[in-house]
Amino acid sequence: MPNHELSDFLRESSASIQDDYDVITRRSSEDPGTAGDEGEENWCKLLRDWLPNSYRVVTKGRVIFHSGEASPQMDLLVLSPEYPQGLVNAGKKLYLAGGVIAAFECKLTLRQRDITKAFANARKLSDGTARRWGSPYRELHRPVIYGLLAHSHDWKSEGSRPEQNVSEGLTAELNGLDHPRQLLDLICVSDLGTWTSMRALTRGHHQFDEKGATTWKAPSNRSVHAGYGLHGKAEHLNSDNPFTNVAAMVVDLLSRIGRERPELRPIVNYFRAIPGLAGNSRGSTRTWLAEAVLSRAVLEELAKLDSEPPPGFSLIRNTDDRQWSEWGPLFEA
Numbered sequence: 449m450p451n452h453e454l455s456d457f458l459r460e461s462s463a464s465i466q467d468d469y470d471v472i473t474r475r476s477s478e479d480p481g482t483a484g485d486e487g488e489e490n491w492c493k494l495l496r497d498w499l500p501n502s503y504r505v506v507t508k509g510r511v512i513f514h515s516g517e518a519s520p521q522m523d524l525l526v527l528s529p530e531y532p533q534g535l536v537n538a539g540k541k542l543y544l545a546g547g548v549i550a551a552f553e554c555k556l557t558l559r560q561r562d563i564t565k566a567f568a569n570a571r572k573l574s575d576g577t578a579r580r581w582g583s584p585y586r587e588l589h590r591p592v593i594y595g596l597l598a599h600s601h602d603w604k605s606e607g608s609r610p611e612q613n614v615s616e617g618l619t620a621e622l623n624g625l626d627h628p629r630q631l632l633d634l635i636c637v638s639d640l641g642t643w644t645s646m647r648a649l650t651r652g653h654h655q656f657d658e659k660g661a662t663t664w665k666a667p668s669n670r671s672v673h674a675g676y677g678l679h680g681k682a683e684h685l686n687s688d689n690p691f692t693n694v695a696a697m698v699v700d701l702l703s704r705i706g707r708e709r710p711e712l713r714p715i716v717n718y719f720r721a722i723p724g725l726a727g728n729s730r731g732s733t734r735t736w737l738a739e740a741v742l743s744r745a746v747l748e749e750l751a752k753l754d755s756e757p758p759p760g761f762s763l764i765r766n767t768d769d770r771q772w773s774e775w776g777p778l779f780e781a
Contacts, residue, residue, distance in 0.1 A: 455690030459690070488507055498702070509525050509543050522551040531544070532547075545591075554597050556599050563621060574627070586774060587743060593705070614637070615676070631674060654757070670737075670750065672737075677730055690723075690724050699716075713772060
């Protein structure tokens with residue numbers, strides 16, 4: 449296939465982030481505060497470039513919950529199209545949780561402590577926003593997406609293992625969570641990698657015998673798996689591989705918003721159809737007993753659904769209908 453123009457546009461955005469980092473860090477020691485603000489503006493511009501105009505991106509604000517309590521300050525917030533314009537124009541830096549689609553912490557240079565802080569903020573968002581019920585997707589995800597964006601990282605000395613450091617940091621924090629809805633959703637380090645969270649649950653499946661015949665097998669024990677995958681280039685593609693860490697982040701963010709906002713799904717399906725744009729991901733997960741993290745009503749419905757193959761069941765995993773299902777076996781975004 450010829451190189452797709454969409455990958456060129458995303459590659460330009462990725463290069464711009466790195467060029468800006470080089471410029472900002474030349475004088476960051478003289479005025480770290482200004483350098484940090486400039487870094488946030490870089491990511492703010494990127495999000496505005498790749499999200500629909502109706503999704504406003506604002507800087508420096510706190511999320512106010514129904515209880516009246518507020519989150520720690522967030523560097524970037526993405527507001528829903530329905531968010532009252534008057535509240536934005538008033539210049540108030542408290543944003544109603546019901547109108548916040550996503551929030552981000554931004555760093556010029558990622559350090560291990562930043563991952564710990566981001567997980568603490570993700571937990572506070574999870575605890576502050578109302579629990580949702582009625583499907584595996586709704587019960588395993590909070591309504592506000594939360595991520596960590598960085599231009600670069602602090603592990604530059606010889607022998608450093610930056611990818612491993614981030615992956616191990618994510619695993620350590622993951623193992624300390626009480627519930628999958630507390631996960632940090634994504635980390636993008638522009639010059640290093642993009643890690644995205646996933647949730648999966650055991651579901652009924654076709655089992656093949658040695659002759660290729662299939663039988664339907666309902667799960668004897670149900671569990672929920674959650675973890676992180678590091679995106680990388682799809683090696684089978686040619687030298688014009690469209691993958692960049694920023695492209696993987698953009699596709700993942702749009703996909704997560706698309707789960708909450710069906711009107712975004714046609715453009716997300718288009719992005720996903722470009723071979724190699726978001727690359728392939730690999731990683732590890734931890735396991736929860738399903739009864740510890742899903743409601744009884746959802747567990748009972750899953751038992752009914754898994755008693756026999758769904759009508760029209762397809763062995764093709766990523767059909768449009770299945771990838772957006774709130775009852776599907778895998779939630780990659």
